[in-house]
Amino acid sequence: MAFQINIDNGGTLTDVCIMSDEGVKKTKVLTTPYDLSKCFFEGLQKASETLYGAEDVKRLLEEVELIRYSTTQGTNAICERKGPKLGLILDQAATDLAEALRAHDPDVYDALVGDRVAYIDAAILDAPEAEVEIVKTINELTAKGANRLVVSFGGTGFHANEDKVKKVVLRKYPRHLLGAVPVLYASDLTVDRAPERRAWSALINAFLHTSMEAFLFQAENRLRDYRTKNPLLIFRNDGDASRVAKTVAIKTYSSGPRGGMEGMRGFANMYGFRDAVSIDVGGTTTDIGQCTDGKVAEIRRGHVEGISVSFPLCEISSAGAGGSSVFKAKDGAIAIGPESVGALPGPACFGRGGKEATITDASLLSGLLDPGSYFGGGMGLDAARAEAAVMANVGTPLGLDLDQTVQAMSDAFETKIAAELHRFTTISADTVLMAFGGAGPLNACGVADKAGIKRVAIPAMAAVFSAYGIGSCNVSQNYAVDLAEHTSEALKSTLDSLRQKAARDMFAEGFEEGSYAVSARLVAQSGDRETVHELNGSESFPAEMAGADAVELELSAVKSLRKGEAKQVAVSRKAAAKADGTRNVLVPEQGRIDLPVYRLNTMQPGDFAAGPAILEEDYFTARIPAGWTFTVSEAGDVILDREE
Template sequence: MAFQINIDNGGTLTDVCIMSDGGVQKTKVLTTPYDLSKCFFEGLQKASEVVYGAADVKRLLEEVDLIRYSTTQGTNAICERKGPKLGLVLDTASNALPAALRAHDPEVYDALVGGRVAFIDTATLSSDAAEVDVVKVINQLTATGANRLVVCFGGNDFHAAEDRVKKIALRKYPRHLLGAVPVLYASDLTSDRDPDRRAWSALINSFLHPSMEAFLYNAENRLRAYRTKNPLLIFRNDGDASRVAKTVAIKTYSSGPRGGMEGVKTFSALYGFRDTVSIDVGGTTTDIGQCTEGRVAEIRRGHVEGISVSFPLCEIISAGAGGSSIFRVVDGKITIGPESVGALPGPACFGRGGKEATITDASLLSGLFDPVSYFGGGMGLDMARAEAAVMANIAGPLGVDLDTALNAMSDAFEAKVAEELHRFTTISSDTVMMAFGGAGPLNACGVAEKAGIRRVAVPAMAAVFSAYGIGSCDVSQRYAVSLDGRDDVSLQAAIATLTTKATRDMFAEGFEPGSYAIATQLVAQTATGEVSHPLTEGAGFPAALADARAVELELSAIKSLRQGETRHVGISRRSAAKAAGQRKVLVPGQGRIDLPVYQLGQMGAGDFAKGPAILEEDYFTCRVPAGWGFVVSDAGDVILDREA
């Protein structure tokens, strides 16, 4: 029996989705931030228990066809500003660049770089003084606390100038020395001629690189010990995957949320939704996206925290509000995040030493969670610790009782997510909101109500939806190089060089020439902006781009694994759903009252009910307020509608 395993690593929980001929199965484990390879293999162990009924990782890895991995670690690191201290080396002609970079986002710039900036006169790099200048700059930055350096020069010959610095640095600080500081040269990462984008791309990549590299190579090495036949594939923000050695850190930014958006595209096609906004609520962030007419927003020069970078990225916004985000009272008002308690210590109710108040604690105390069945029955929750955290951090500072504080926390959380939805998406009367992630369905109706949305869709696989979404991604390698010659010979020579690289890299992915598609295009900087020009096989250099300020050749090698979705899923009410029990829940304006609890696993297609109620699945809970009703679709998903 062959399997595909998709793993989505979040800040608090790691989701595992197992796909086989027999269907789709899922499980979750707590993220271990001190060693991500630990939760990676714990996820594989639980997956083997789900598949075989007992732990047998060796057998699972012998039978698995593909292992795909996505992560929100990069998103969380940027959001929480947790990473190495960077030093930035610029040329003296770019003395205005630090101010320009900081203007994009002062908070992110100060967290990554701050005052750790030094300059080199590129005119001296060919002289005897070059070594002294380079050594002086490196020593200056490391003395101020920089533990990674980024070199980014301007001008038309920035690549050559950075190469000269690289040779000196390698000679004076050989990589085999223990004290050698890692240096990233921006031209090695991208040939983008825009200095702002190139510098920010290099800074963000350097910031994310250490933690991603340490985990991914550790995980890959442990997989080799089991003689896994295929390499670990890393899902990227561009929607495709590749092996670890051919993935740059910046492309893993928001790769987990991008997996969710792949699922949103498929889900929207199944149900005929033309305009879908999504909230993917994890432990640290709520990731927001939009799918219109079957397409997710992706731009060639993507954004990280609103900062333009050199690579194509999906337009996903990460708001610092999740199930483990810290609630505080500041100046008499509740604030949420961006700091998170993560998986360790986690929310106070996890009983792992956490003392901060989170929406998870508030939901438990409001009666939304069953402390026994939470997390599929795999984690008991501590109500006393949760109450102590909410009383100390919210009720006490506000001067209110516990129930008032709980309602205020829920209202603040919903309002913040609704505000972020309006900030980053366009909402119309036809908009459907998809809610997924472990905490996505919980307050989905409240968020939708505050955002003016009347329909909410909760996939049956909501708890592991990002892991589910990466299951059909393609395997690809993408390249870009500056094209100096504006003639047919130069163009064909550059295509031949990149094709050779692609052939080698795709062979390492396990694909022979002819089994994948090659696509090329030219991207030119013109007086009117950036222009893309697709190329056909054997095409010459287009005359229309002869006078462009700069031209890049892009080549993609893509092994297609996606399958088009042609089914349509029906939604119809057939029979009233039967409640599995009751639970006393805090309801705004009504106090604590008994509400029916519906178990998704016990309902069939067409079952329906009205709120107020609780809808549960092993790994998610959905509050159905008064004025809302739900129906189970033919595919087992949940569609919630607000009554007129």
């Protein structure tokens, strides 16, 4: 049986989706932040148990066709400001650049760089004193605590000047010595001529690179021990994948959420949703995106934490509020995040030593979560620990009793996510809210009410939807070079060079030349205006671009693995759903009452029911408030409508 495994590593849980011709299966494991390769292989172990009924990783890795991996590690690292201390070396002629970079986001800049900035006069790089000046600058930054350096020069000769610095650094700090200093040169990463974008791209990449490199190569090496026939593929924010050695760290930023957006695009097409917004609620963040007319928003110069960078990225916004985000009393109100308890120690109710309050603790105390069925029945929940954390951090400081505290935490969470939806997306009367991630469905209707949205969709694969979404990705390699001469001869020569590079890289991915598609385009920059010209096989330089300030040649090699779009799915009410039991739940304005509990696994297409109620699946729970009705679609997904 040929099958594919998709793994989405989150801050608290790691999701595993197993796809084959016989259907889709899923499982989850706790993320192990101290060693991500541990939860990676625990995910493979549980996948083998799911497939074979007993753990057999060796057989799994012999039979698997593809393993795709995405991670929110980069997103969480930026959100929580956890990473190496960077030193930044700039051209002395651009002394205002550091302040311009800081102006984009003072908090992120101070967390990554702070006062670890130094300047080198590009005019002396050809002089004998260049070595002394460069060594002095590096020593100054490392003495301030920098353990990784970024060199980003400005001006038209930035690439040549950075190369001169590189030669000195390699000579004075050779890589075979323990005293070697890791240095990233912005021109090695991007040819973007905008100095602020280029510098920020290099800083963010350097911030993410170290931990991702260590984990991903370790995971790949462990796979080699099992003689896995295909390399581990890393899913990127541009919607495609590549092997570890050919993946740039910054392109993994929000790659997990991008998987959710790919799933969202297919889901919206199946149900004919013209406008859909999403909340992907994980442990550390809630990722928000929008899909309009079947298209996911992506821009050529993407954003990380609102900061413009040089690479195309999907427009996904991450709010620092998730199932493991810390709730606390502050100035007489409830503050949420951006700190997270992660998987270790996790929410207090996990019983792993956590003492902070989280929405997971509040949901347990409100009666929404069943300690016996949570996490597929694989994790017991401790209500006493949850109550102690909730009251100590929120209830007692605000003078609230337990029920008031739990309700206030739920309201604060829903209000924050609704506000973030309005901040990052455009909501209209036609907007559908898609809720996924392990905690996405839980408060989805409450968020929709506060955001003014009348329809909510919960995919049957909601709990592992990002892992499910990356199952449709292609394998690709992308290149961008600055075209020094604006002539057809220069264009042809550069195209030939890039095609050869693409052929080598795609062969390393396992694809022979001719088995993948190659496309190229020119992007001309004149002032602040960019013009795109698709080459479509032509090797002639367009005359209208001859006078441009700069022209980049972009080439893409893509091996398509995507299947055709799914058929349209109908939603119609056929029979009243039968509840599997009741649960005593805290309901606004009604207190604690018994609510019917519906199990999605036992329901049939066309089954429907009205709130207030609880809807459950092995790995997610959804509160259905009064005024909402849900219907199970032909595909087993859940569509909820606000009754007028």
